Amino acid sequence: xxxxxxxxIAHVDHGKTTLTDAIxxxxxxxxxxxxxxxxxxxxxxxxTIYAKNTSIYYKGTKINIVDTPGHADFGSEVERVLKAVDxxxxxxxxxxxPMPQTKFVLKKSLELGLxxxxxxNKIDKPAADVKMAExxxxxxxxxxxxxxxxxxxxxxxxxxxxxxxxxxxEDEMKDLTPLLDLIVSIVPxxxxxxxxxxxxxxxxxxxxxxxxxxxxxxxxxxxxxIKDGQKVFAxxxxxxxxxxxxxxxxxxxxxxRKPVEEAKAGDIIMISGLPEIFIGQTIVxxxxxDPMPEIKVDEPTVSFNMMVNDSPFAGRVxxxxxxxxxxxxxxxELEVNVGLRVDFSDQGKFKVYGRGELHLAILIENxxxxxxxxxxxxxxxxxxxxxxxxxxxxxxxxxxxxxxFSGSVIEKMGKRKGIMQNMENDGKxxxxxxxxxxxxxxxxxxxxxxxxxxxxxxTTIFHGFMPYAGVVTKTEFGSMVSMENGKALAFALDNLxxxxxxxxxxxxxxxxxxxxxxxxxxxxxxxxPTKGKQLTNMRASGSDEAVKVVPPLILTxxxxxxxxxxxxxxxxxxxxxxxRKIFLKEGERKRNGK
Numbered sequence: 121x122x123x124x125x126x127x128x129i130a131h132v133d134h135g136k137t138t139l140t141d142a143i144x145x146x147x148x149x150x151x152x153x154x155x156x157x158x159x160x161x162x163x164x165x166x167x168t169i170y171a172k173n174t175s176i177y178y179k180g181t182k183i184n185i186v187d188t189p190g191h192a193d194f195g196s197e198v199e200r201v202l203k204a205v206d207x208x209x210x211x212x213x214x215x216x217x218p219m220p221q222t223k224f225v226l227k228k229s230l231e232l233g234l235x236x237x238x239x240x241n242k243i244d245k246p247a248a249d250v251k252m253a254e255x256x257x258x259x260x261x262x263x264x265x266x267x268x269x270x271x272x273x274x275x276x277x278x279x280x281x282x283x284x285x286x287x288x289x290e291d292e293m294k295d296l297t298p299l300l301d302l303i304v305s306i307v308p309x310x311x312x313x314x315x316x317x318x319x320x321x322x323x324x325x326x327x328x329x330x331x332x333x334x335x336x337x338x339x340x341x342x343x344x345x346i347k348d349g350q351k352v353f354a355x356x357x358x359x360x361x362x363x364x365x366x367x368x369x370x371x372x373x374x375x376x377r378k379p380v381e382e383a384k385a386g387d388i389i390m391i392s393g394l395p396e397i398f399i400g401q402t403i404v405x406x407x408x409x410d411p412m413p414e415i416k417v418d419e420p421t422v423s424f425n426m427m428v429n430d431s432p433f434a435g436r437v438x439x440x441x442x443x444x445x446x447x448x449x450x451x452x453e454l455e456v457n458v459g460l461r462v463d464f465s466d467q468g469k470f471k472v473y474g475r476g477e478l479h480l481a482i483l484i485e486n487x488x489x490x491x492x493x494x495x496x497x498x499x500x501x502x503x504x505x506x507x508x509x510x511x512x513x514x515x516x517x518x519x520x521x522x523x524x525f526s527g528s529v530i531e532k533m534g535k536r537k538g539i540m541q542n543m544e545n546d547g548k549x550x551x552x553x554x555x556x557x558x559x560x561x562x563x564x565x566x567x568x569x570x571x572x573x574x575x576x577x578x579t580t581i582f583h584g585f586m587p588y589a590g591v592v593t594k595t596e597f598g599s600m601v602s603m604e605n606g607k608a609l610a611f612a613l614d615n616l617x618x619x620x621x622x623x624x625x626x627x628x629x630x631x632x633x634x635x636x637x638x639x640x641x642x643x644x645x646x647x648x649p650t651k652g653k654q655l656t657n658m659r660a661s662g663s664d665e666a667v668k669v670v671p672p673l674i675l676t677x678x679x680x681x682x683x684x685x686x687x688x689x690x691x692x693x694x695x696x697x698x699x700r701k702i703f704l705k706e707g708e709r710k711r712n713g714k
Contacts, residue, residue, distance in 0.1 A: 123310040123387055124182070124183045125186075127187075127229075128185060129211070130210065130211035130241075131216075135213070142296060147176040184387070186204070186205060198228065205340075206308045211241050320405040321402060322404075344405065345383070354401040355401060356414065364397075369389060415458070418459075420475055423501075428446065429691055431700055434493060437695045440493070477678065497684075498685060499562060515556055515558055515582055518553050522572070525571060529572070533554050536556060537556065558582075597640065599644050599685065601634070601636070602631065602632060605632055608625075608629075609627075611652055613669045622637040623637050630650065
């Protein structure tokens with residue numbers, strides 16, 4: 121049987137997963153209730169976080185499909201997948217055109233010599249401009265240095281939500297058959313020459329875990345045949361060799377894995393039996409076979425410290441509390457999350473390096489759902505010395521806002537050392553592209569939502585390390601810090617809400633040193649949220665009005681990571697997210713502040 125291996129790549133929310141789900145449904149590999157976004161966090165956030173494998177059988181050909189994330193913070197998931205496929209479906213929203221992550225994933229696929237198929241999706245949108253989007257993609261190919269062959273790409277026009285596609289705009293749309301026919305006809309065959317038997321060579325590009333089978337590797341078969349029960353060697357480029365026996369061999373069929381006795385070159389498989397299996401290893405059956413080049417991903421740009429939670433409320437809810445348990449969990453994460461780095465040299469706290477705030481926030485969210493309690497410091501960018509020059513990470517920020525908000529955005533980006541690269545005005549919206557230090561973007565997203573009244577779109581992609589930009593001016597908020605332990609009362613919060621914005625509702629338990637809100641003045645304010653009304657027998661017409669507490673600004677993980685200050689910690693437990701001062705007592709803060 122012939123095999124085709126493709127990945128579906130795009131900017132976030134351009135319709136990759138919807139298109140993949142439609143392909144599965146058309147080929148009766150899944151029903152309406154099944155989606156590739158199967159993880160709880162993916163369902164809640166409506167985004168793809170982890171790359172996933174599936175396959176269909178179409179006209180005697182097996183098509184292996186890898187659905188990839190669209191958010192820039194999960195770029196490492198895309199980078200490792202691209203080495204395992206022979207072509208990509210580049211999905212682009214016909215109304216928005218190519219966006220920052222489109223540029224990132226296309227650049228990586230072109231560098232690997234892949235020839236993409238362009239899928240212009242959502243052509244039924246009222247704002248869709250097919251010709252504009254197609255021209256913009258062609259310009260992007262040209263800008264990224266595509267070869268003559270890559271520039272001669274084919275285009276498919278689709279409505280992923282309806283499961284329909286066509287090769288020409290004037291054609292009628294029925295289903296996704298035109299797209300599938302194109303994949304079979306122009307994507308290189310992966311299975312190769314079956315008459316020539318070669319030694320086994322497969323590379324691990326993803327990992328999975330099974331409660332019964334343990335660690336499992338997802339591999340692309342390049343040469344030879346692999347069999348259930350076979351003795352194999354896992355080699356890396358550093359010369360390390362691990363020996364094992366294949367205890368279970370699977371291929372992918374729809375959204376399920378299918379046990380098989382053997383698999384041939386070109387297929388994508390999952391194997392168990394190698395407890396020391398890692399991403400990038402080459403699986404061979406002859407020990408002297410040279411390993412394949414390692415899978416390289418871009419380096420992290422943001423870091424924070426993760427440590428044991430030592431707040432007064434520690435241990436109330438979580439089951440996994442110790443430094444040893446946090447360390448083991450981070451070590452396990454490193455096996456799967458190739459974009460992550462962790463420094464374990466300090467026993468008291470672990471330095472975690474990631475690709476962005478969301479990348480790190482997803483790790484923390486997964487840990488708290490597993491029952492961990494931990495404390496996290498303020499995120500900070502990674503500063504490097506490159507050829508004797510102090511350098512920091514810069515991002516390319518693409519901002520689309522209604523025209524009346526553009527002045528405010530330009531002013532804020534200027535203060536944060538953003539350099540405008542381009543500006544386009546279509547009469548209603550203004551599209552601006554800035555090169556801005558990652559430092560300048562930390563904590564800006566929430567301000568951006570307020571400044572644009574929720575109508576702006578801000579997307580970023582890592583640009584590279586550039587010379588240090590100097591002092592970044594940010595809007596400084598102060599913290600409202602509790603001076604007492606107890607329950608927050610409505611009478612106290614009613615008085616405090618005039619001084620700033622509260623993070624907690626009435627009857628929330630607080631402790632000394634806990635941050636309960638922020639003040640606009642930029643200075644910390646020590647307050648007593650547990651103070652009750654003094655009771656007397658006297659009554660007055662003006663002083664007995666009903667207490668009205670405004671609904672608080674509830675802290676989410678991303679919000680807390682954007683407002684946290686350098687002298688604060690984020691306390692994360694399975695049921696709560698709290699901000700607190702590193703030093704809980706005011707006297708200690710003053711001593712250490714000096």
